[in-house]
Amino acid sequence: MKHYIYILVILICSFSCSKSDAPKKQDTSTITSTLITKKDSFTAGDSIVLKFSSTKENEAVLIIKNVYGTTVLRPKTDKEISTYKIPNSFSSIANKIHWELILNSNKLATGSIQITTDTTKKTKLETYLGPRSIIAGGNDFSMLVNVPTDWLDNPMLDDTKVAIKHQFKKEITIDTLRVKNLVAWTTIYSPKKTGRILITSLSSGTKSKELTSVILPDNASDFTIGYTRNHKYADGNQIITFTSSTIKDNHGNIVSDGTLVLFSVKNSNGIQLQTNGTTINGVAKAKLLHPTKKESWVVTAYVTGAAKSNNLPVDFDAAIVDYTITLSKDNRTITIGPIESFMQQLVPDGLAVKATIYDANKIVLNTKETTTLKGFATFNLDSDFYKSNDYNITIEAAGIKKNKTLHLR
Template sequence: MRLKPIYILLLGLIVLSSFAAIQDSEMRIDTQLLTTQTEFEAGSAIILKFSASEITQPKLYCSSSYGSTLVTPSIQENMLLFTIPKNISKKTGQVQWKLLNDATSLSGQFKIVPIQEVTSMETYIGPPSIEAGGTDYTMLVVIPTDRLDNALPDNTIVDAKHQFLRNETSDAITTKNSIAYKNIYSEEKSGRMLVSSESKNTNSKEYTITVFPAIPTNFNISALRPHNYADGNQITTFETSVIKDKHNNVVSDGTYVSFYITNHKNNSLKTSGTTIKGVATAMMIHPDYKTQWSIKAYVDGMAESDMITLDYEQVINDFEVNFSKYNRNITIGPLQSFMKQMIPDGLQVTLLVYKDDILLETLHKTSIDGIVNFNLNPNSLKKGTYNIVITTAGLEQSFKALQLW
């Protein structure tokens, strides 16, 4: 009678082990990939089908260049259906997958290709300005994309078009690594170039490239003046010839031209102007004493002009000086110009005061109605004997041992 419980226990263990063996054999039923397609179009529904029993429901691990995810299956007619999420299915590239099943080790990959139509043309072009002459160029870069913003496959044909002056050109180029590009060279003439591209009946917008003239070549200058007198009042106007590059293109408006003037004392003056339709002008007031100017112009670092010389004649040959009020009130004038008319207002007169060859004061004034008045202050110049020097228009008068009261 004591053996009966032992037999019952052994019988139970046998039944349990048989059940576990059956369950283990069902868990080890082979899972197989039923989907044979390995290439899908971006944006389409991608479903991977596997054969399976009703017991196993493993997850599918998917990884692409845009990220990784786990996909839970649905069961239909003893099949596991894995629907690939849209964040992966709408982007092109290789997708690696692996079935997370302890009993079966399955893995593989499939490819997502772009939609075979062009929705947009991602276009880049630069630089926006180039130099005429045929050696400088701008680069057109085109990336045709589908409606999901995927780049189209290599060898997709792109027509690169450009128009310049009367010439229209279209060149077929192909994509490589999703990009198509072309170097567009300038011609000898300057102007505006229009650039666009087309692929699979989709066109880009229009781009504008400015073809500027090349480096200026040497040029000539001339001068225009109302007279040749050194009156310190009138204006001399300097003008360049039409400045062009080596291809005969007129230089761009706004090209900066510097005019350098050297007089007979080797002193330098400078004036400048910018070009309009290739011509630059600049002005300089006449000198107020007899001199000769040598003028040369430069487009800094690129081109230079010939040198011209201008002679300015003495406009005042002599001037009167009158002393009053204990020699402290000094009147210079009337100052007369080349037709004996009063010199225009603004002519500078300088008075120097010396004592024992030491310069004590320097006074400057400009003429008004041909007259200049100086008043020597008794607080700074005490009663005594001084030497006075007066200069104007390149002339000089000296008064030695002048007594100031």
């Protein structure tokens, strides 16, 4: 029984002690606070302190927020005066700071302060230019964007002046821009001639680096072509060289080196050949082999999607006017030649010679092709394939066709 009495006494004492030690919640209904700091506009980078006087000493917190975030500040108190220091992360950003003084979930005071850009120190200037290459003629342009800021990287106020200069050849142009919505920008149109435009900006004594925009030629305009060759004979050996005039754009600028020029050749049978060249100093050259038989070409050159040349006729005379065909005793070996060119010289090695073999009913049995060696070409008719019988054969070389009737044994 005594044990129960002791336990009861201990519980009563514990309850009494805990009740008397519990902190009393401060009554905020009668507390008022007033902002002592009269200044409500500051320059970015300033040390900003807000002071409040209260009817009673308290530990109210100051909640501040701007466009970047929110934080809570605790005071330094001296009797009824509470002092709050705004952190640098808030005071260095040009914008509006809203604040609320809160005590035990009760709002004692609210307000805001304005932080403005620091214009007393040297300005920083960021410049952007693009595109860095534009087409001559006055329709294309580069855009120049200037972003002047204070030393804390806050954008300068609207209407801040930014002077720009751009130079092309001997002419220097000066203009003045004004900041609007954080930037000062302009467009710099291309002149009619090729070259480089040098551009620089200046704001509040701060100069930008030199920027460059390259002026490239416009699309090519129509041009002319010609040719050179060693002789006019269709020997299938020599090279003809096609050459363009100096290709320029509509403003007289020579087109860029490396511009592709396509030379299209149509022969007398309507078959098209192609070759191409790229420009150096505006001139393009391309080469083709002479044909192997008498031909008439029409040559036209193109800069794709932009320009074309005149139609250039080119004629080739026959270099080979005749040749002989010799048969072996059994008629199974056919020798063509000697094949001579326009000066009675043997044709160069590699001239194509074709033989078409027909049976007695003129049905094609086979076609053989070979090339000349030291002026001769040879065909062999194997007895395993060509049985003893009558055959017709057509030989074609340098556009000249000859027919022979063979009796194979």
